[in-house]
Amino acid sequence: MRREAERLRARIDGAGAEEERIRADCVLDAADAGSVDEAVRALRAETRAAKEQREQVLATLSRLEEGTFGVCARCGAPIGEERMAALPHTRLCIACRRAEESAG
Ligand SMILES: [Zn+2]
Structure with missing residues (x-):
């Protein structure tokens, strides 16, 4: 459970760099701007989902620690x-x- 929270954390932290990489590709191929926007949107949705998942995992961890799980x-x-x-x-x-x- 603790490891899952760390894994999600790494994914959230990596999302900024990933978005920059996608945008850098955009400069190389301006015609592809639409699909880059789409990729950035998908990445953001994924990051948001990872954040929500992480919050749930952390909440579960704290309930385990409190004995209220x-x-x-x-x-x-x-x-x-x-x-x-x-x-x-x-x-x-x-x-x-x-x-x-x-x-x-
Ligand atoms: Zn109840």
Whole structure:
């Protein structure tokens, strides 16, 4: 889990350099500017996803350290092994998840 956070961190840190590299290619082939924009957009979406994933991993780590992992953040009930296996980053039991969803 800790290693996963580090891996995601490296990917986020590398994204800036990766974007520069894509833009440098753009200078070599101006006709390709559209596809470069597309590549930059895709990279940014990927980086955003990696950041979100990293936040979830870090949140999971801190809950593991606090001993609240697998316990609902809202009602304190055990989340359940099956639900944790399906959604390892979840912080709510299924009843609270549904309550939050219907509350909008
Ligand atoms: Zn709950």
